[in-house]
Amino acid sequence: MSIHEECGVFGVYSPTRCHLVETVYYGLYALQHRGQESCGIVINDDGVFAAHKDLGLVEEVFSHELLSGFPEGNISVGHVRYGTTGGTSRNNCQPIEVNHLKGRMALAHNGNLSNAAELRKELELSGAIFHTTSDSETIAYIITRERLRSASIEEALNRAMYTLDGAYSLVLMSPQKMLCCRDPYGFRPLCIGRTKDGKYIAASESCALEAVDAEFIRDVDPGEIIVFGPDGICSITDHCGQKEGSFCIFEYIYFSRPDSVINGVSVHESRLKAGEILAELHPAEADLVIGAPDSGLDAALGYSRRSGIPYGIGLIKNKYIGRTFISPGQQSRVEGVRIKLSAISSAVKGKRIVLVDDSIVRGNTMGRVVNILREAGAKEVHVRISSPPFIHPCYYGTDIDSEENLIACRHTLQEISKITGADSLGYFPPERLSELAPGCGFCSACFGGRYPTPVPADTRKDRYELKLSERTKQFT
Numbered sequence: 342m343s344i345h346e347e348c349g350v351f352g353v354y355s356p357t358r359c360h361l362v363e364t365v366y367y368g369l370y371a372l373q374h375r376g377q378e379s380c381g382i383v384i385n386d387d388g389v390f391a392a393h394k395d396l397g398l399v400e401e402v403f404s405h406e407l408l409s410g411f412p413e414g415n416i417s418v419g420h421v422r423y424g425t426t427g428g429t430s431r432n433n434c435q436p437i438e439v440n441h442l443k444g445r446m447a448l449a450h451n452g453n454l455s456n457a458a459e460l461r462k463e464l465e466l467s468g469a470i471f472h473t474t475s476d477s478e479t480i481a482y483i484i485t486r487e488r489l490r491s492a493s494i495e496e497a498l499n500r501a502m503y504t505l506d507g508a509y510s511l512v513l514m515s516p517q518k519m520l521c522c523r524d525p526y527g528f529r530p531l532c533i534g535r536t537k538d539g540k541y542i543a544a545s546e547s548c549a550l551e552a553v554d555a556e557f558i559r560d561v562d563p564g565e566i567i568v569f570g571p572d573g574i575c576s577i578t579d580h581c582g583q584k585e586g587s588f589c590i591f592e593y594i595y596f597s598r599p600d601s602v603i604n605g606v607s608v609h610e611s612r613l614k615a616g617e618i619l620a621e622l623h624p625a626e627a628d629l630v631i632g633a634p635d636s637g638l639d640a641a642l643g644y645s646r647r648s649g650i651p652y653g654i655g656l657i658k659n660k661y662i663g664r665t666f667i668s669p670g671q672q673s674r675v676e677g678v679r680i681k682l683s684a685i686s687s688a689v690k691g692k693r694i695v696l697v698d699d700s701i702v703r704g705n706t707m708g709r710v711v712n713i714l715r716e717a718g719a720k721e722v723h724v725r726i727s728s729p730p731f732i733h734p735c736y737y738g739t740d741i742d743s744e745e746n747l748i749a750c751r752h753t754l755q756e757i758s759k760i761t762g763a764d765s766l767g768y769f770p771p772e773r774l775s776e777l778a779p780g781c782g783f784c785s786a787c788f789g790g791r792y793p794t795p796v797p798a799d800t801r802k803d804r805y806e807l808k809l810s811e812r813t814k815q816f817t
């Protein structure tokens with residue numbers, strides 16, 4: 342419950358010119374959980390792009406007045422961002438727009454390149470000038486470079502995919518086409534759908550298709566490009582060298598919305614299953630099972646069903662404050678939890694509670710939640726976590742921290758239990774992760790350290806925002 346998602350991407354292609362901006366607005370609204378730092382929409386009106394991007398939530402950035410000022414068009418892409426490379430600045434808002442010799446392009450990216458630093462250095466040494474500090478601009482540069490050597494945007498994207506390494510689900514548009522693709526590992530989700538009036542949609546999650554009343558068609562395959570254009574739809578499945586399926590297992594556990602279906606598996610069902618397995622392996626003598634809102638609720642229900650212990654609501658989340666990790670300092674993080682969550686005293690008082698949550702990162706949030714329950718009168722608090730312990734950072738577009746900040750790297754199970762104040766603690770077993778995503782190759786590197794791609798040489802999120810003295814060192 343304390344990890345930032347990466348980003349959400351959304352695109353719409355209409356065979357005829359019409360008012361598209363509301364479709365993208367609602368799509369981004371449905372994907373807001375994937376990124377709350379900034380958002381943006383670009384509309385393509387016969388090759389002329391109109392854009393608005395800014396810091397803030399979708400509802401803060403796009404007023405009714407602003408939306409009604411957008412022109413009609415037939416393609417649009419949108420983005421919600423939480424930056425995993427590059428800081429929170431207006432410059433880093435997406436979609437990224439590029440003007441080049443053969444036209445223009447707008448691109449929305451979810452993920453994180455693992456060879457971004459090498460590619461950017463190579464481009465900068467050949468004279469490229471970057472306007473942002475995000476790895477998404479590097480992707481835009483590589484595609485543009487290939488576009489100048491290719492007959493079409495899809496050929497350029499296909500060629501670029503041989504150069505890009507790591508996690509990227511992209512939605513992009515040229516003057517005439519919308520394209521979407523997933524990296525050959527398939528780290529991040531991406532699916533397509535169609536509205537009743539014939540518009541095609543590409544979105545990070547199927548919940549965004551439902552938000553715009555579109556019917557789910559299918560997931561984009563790892564390594565696949567799908568092109569929507571005046572000549573219809575086509576799929577390019579030159580998989581850039583077949584890679585091992587590496588879908589982020591944490592999308593099921595935490596990132597994605599429970600009403601999304603990914604790789605044919607309902608996120609809600611996957612979380613129920615996690616709770617059932619936890620109940621099997623880590624039973625507790627208790628009176629009530631509660632979930633940490635929101636992402637612990639489904640697994641708590643699964644725990645309750647399997648254990649027979651009644652399920653209830655014990656914690657209430659204040660929906661009107663930002664995520665705790667947006668707070669910059671340690672002290673404000675702690676205060677953030679206090680403001681964000683409160684216990685229903687009448688539900689937990691005098692009871693032995695099983696508290697189910699999706700993860701423990703640093704441990705301070707969980708410690709505070711256990712304390713809130715105790716202050717409300719809970720007799721015992723047994724913590725059950727629907728993921729294995731985090732012991733490695735993530736390089737594929739999430740904010741799972743460096744090892745020194747991960748509590749499970751520094752402490753034993755018993756120590757974590759003591760630090761958080763829990764009466765007992767049980768984690769989901771790594772060897773049973775495959776049951777949460779049946780039939781899908783997945784990445785679980787943050788739990789086991791087996792990274793599907795080479796680990797990047799420089800992993801600092803702010804590596805392009807360093808002081809001049811530090812930056813110069815990179816070139817000496």
Ligand code: SF4
Binds near residue numbers: 588591738787
């Ligand atoms: Fe997902 Fe963890 Fe792999 Fe990152 S390292 S992609 S969070 S499973």
